[in-house]
Amino acid sequence: MNEVANPGSSAVVLIGTAEYDHADVERVPSVSANLDDLYDALLDPGIWGVPAENITVLRDERDPASVYDAIRAAARSTRDDGLFLVYYAGHGFPYDDDLVLGLREVDPQFPDEKGLRYPKIRQATQLAIALRRVVILDCCFAGRAGREVLDAGDAVKQIAGRAEISAEETYLLVAVGPNELAKAPLNDRHTAFTSALLHVLTTGSETADPVLSIRTVAEKVIRRVVAAGHRRPEFRAANAAVDAPLVRNARLRPHDLTGVVLEATADVTDPELRGAVILVLRHNDSGALGVRLNRDFGPLPAALDGWRDHVSLPDRLFDGGPVAQDGFISLVRLREHEERPIRFTEVTGLLGSLPLSDAQQSARDRIADLRIFRGYLGWRPGALERLVTHGRLRITDTNPFHAAFARAPFTRTGS
Incomplete structure (x- = not known):
């Protein structure tokens, strides 16, 4: 055993x-x-x-x-x-x-x-x-x-x-x-x-x-x-x-899963996790936060059209998770050799989040890729580790940049 x-x-x-x-x-x-x-x-x-x-x-x-x-x-x-x-x-x-x-x-x-x-x-x-x-x-x-x-x-x-x-x-x-x-x-x-x-x-x-x-x-x-x-x-x-x-x-034990890509296994029964590919944005003693990378929420809001001239922007909005779906999380990949925007929060390397309210032209020019998520997944202290150790979520060796910005087909919300 x-x-x-x-x-x-x-x-x-x-x-x-x-x-x-x-x-x-x-x-x-x-x-x-x-x-x-x-x-x-x-x-x-x-x-x-x-x-x-x-x-x-x-x-x-x-x-x-x-x-x-x-x-x-x-x-x-x-x-x-x-x-x-x-x-x-x-x-x-x-x-x-x-x-x-x-x-x-x-x-x-x-x-x-x-x-x-x-x-x-x-x-x-x-x-x-x-x-x-x-x-x-x-x-x-x-x-x-x-x-x-x-x-x-x-x-x-x-x-x-x-x-x-x-x-x-x-x-x-x-x-x-x-x-x-x-x-x-x-x-x-x-x-x-x-x-x-x-x-x-x-x-x-x-x-x-x-x-x-x-x-x-x-x-x-x-x-x-x-x-x-x-x-x-x-x-x-x-x-x-x-x-x-x-x-x-x-x-x-995996001490810090920040930046790790997780996949739901066949043992998952929770509809919020079933079939999900998840990027962990933060993992520490206070708990963990992540977004689903492979669920569609709907059309991208027209209010974001102003970003299209500066970054590669998808046509669809991602369903990041069931928590706080009245808000958005923007995941960005910065251009190499560019200075990091002031409010950029690193996940790993050049991958991180940036508030959508940051409309400064200089910030936008530093972004190579951007994905917008509505809502997120959240876990109390120890809860994410429990899912991993119980075999509900599997740690992959997938490159987080590739996973976050891949142009793969969506699965529908709740599928």
Whole structure:
């Protein structure tokens, strides 16, 4: 597989306990930052792009039953092509040779009464419709969880001898071994393990792989934690025959799509994008703006006839998009070696926009080509990246000058 699980079919449950009521259980303030930053990372379409409504954050919970219910509900909301991820950070407690995850009212002498027993978490995750399941535990004694899940090396040996292999893929990544303490360095924003996890997710890998599997992420996290002088995390897999993609390689993300020509793929259902060829005019932290290059709006307004003596002007008006169709955007290609007009906004090189109200003769003489668009396409922060990473829009290597000023036939509005 060369793509991450479908974000819309996936679900994530992030559980963290930073505050504890019992006098013998220390607070772990960095857990709050763990939850905040992991949420942001998984929401990022350049990493995975899980919709906000598919991420459940449970912070400093008191009632184990409500947490189990939340995990079950999230598991049932997944689909076959999705992935179910459960993460916990806080204190872990050994109990009957297993593990209890601490909630706010946990009593270290009787942790099972006000904590989360890992076997019940495992049962809840098994309700997931998604066949790919990942559990990540950042707590002391985390290695006590999931003894039924083999470490990666043993799994490979055991599966190699089987005639049949289950399609279910379960992965368990834990901060420390069964009898070891996890670290939360004083004054650090994150706990040691989650700091390494976030670093791998947000910076990616130097490899050319477009996606990182859970095994690759785990191996990089383990190396980073050990290099920092902490106890070695553990990684286990119930089915090592298939290694599930977890996140996109953030190092390969397209950071700025300004000047890029995009094409709608067959997966597009939005009538505003179906069949569209789009030039991105602006792309930054505030969002993106672009125009459709291949839709006809109607005859060019007679008010623009005065430009015909100075530039190559089409007979038709382009339908740039559904936003602000009471206004016009002029896309121009400047002549080489000419000084740029004062109000020219560059898209790439000599290609940019110029207000139509700029009627100065000197400005017009500097323009080699001009196209007029009524309306435009606009996207909120992250929305354009989401369309690209979900395969709705494809990045082309088309020269933006050729695409913008080609004399190709129009497609009709809404086609």
